[in-house]
Amino acid sequence: MNGRILVVDDDRDIRDLVAIKLESAGLEVETRADGSEALQAASDGEWSVIVLDVMMPGMSGIDVLRQIRDRGDRTPVILLTARGQEKDIEAGFAAGADHYVTKPFSPRALLARVTAALG
């Protein structure tokens, strides 16, 4: 499988677990730990899919997504949301998210989502 994936989460465990799962499927993965780093990476590189955590200190994933879309960037974005936070899902779709996965999640299920987003 080919593709460059940007994984953004302030939780190091999640970043590492997602990265190793996606890499095991042959994808190229880069990780970022906060919203401003994510925005920088999104504008610096060409990404096939962005996996973006919603709840991050400082700039939230929704804010990052809004700015990405405002620039005209249509890269598929999968949001990682907390269980029971339906408002985040609504806000995410309103901001231009393509899919969402609820934490805690199965890395295998996330890989399936990423694969689907890659088309």
Next chain:
Amino acid sequence: MTTLLPPTLLQWLLVTALLVATVMLVALVTQRAVRHRRERRRAELDERLRPLVLEASIAEDDEVDALLARVRALDGEEREHVGRTVSSMLRGITGEAADRLRALADASGLAPRVIAAARHRDPVVRADVAEALGLLAPEGALALLLELADDASADVRTVAIRALGAFDEPASVDRVVAALAVDSGIPTSVAASALLQQGSAVGDRVRRALEDDDPGVRRGAARVAGLLQASGSGDALARLVADEHESVRLAAMRSLERMPVRDAVPALRAAALDGGTIGEAAARALIAMPGRWTADALAQIGAEAEPGVRRAAGLPRAAASA
């Protein structure tokens, strides 16, 4: 009038103060050095052992035994570090990867350490134990969590109820439902999330909880019924639209947005015409239902309801002023 201290006493006091200051300085430096050394050691262990844990999360069936053998061969401090790392990682994931990590935790000997600390005198430790029991689910975890759900500390009880979400056995479901009660001291969102985590296994219990005497239980059950799309709960939800407690009515209406029930339409129409926050919630539930059920009700709301309710029903301005 001032009294000068004798020179020897003054000298003795100065020396004592100097000694105390020196001891404090040495203690501070030692404490920092110990902390620094501990952090450095932890970083060394992390650098060496974290890849092993990550590798386990994606291991194929035929690779697992070798990984577990590697963990069993580690020394005590290393196994403890593996256990800590696994516990931290388990908070974010489920599925096959989580099963692999649980096996690794088992090989590291974490479960017996956690169980042994379940009755620790420090509530912070007991809360950590409750969380770990939910994540690791070792044998005997459910019984200990039910015990911790009645702990003297409210924080421990809350963590235990959250952790019970990992168990869908009847005893666990019953305890979580009981935590929805108004006077349980457990935040409703925690108990409701735990019920959601227990998933489809709670359907029957949620249906019964919709009829509970306690309004907190009815409210939580009403909230969860819609999120779980609990079949057979429609009639009870329709009845709760007219519950004596406003929070129960609101929860039922939110669930009816997700799970339309035709029999609820008359009660929702009446609530919408009464106006206020409840009226708006009723209007939102109505517009989520099939138009052929609600056409008459929405026409009446358009003609008679207050503006906020008409807006909530998404009625166009012309209809609203009709």
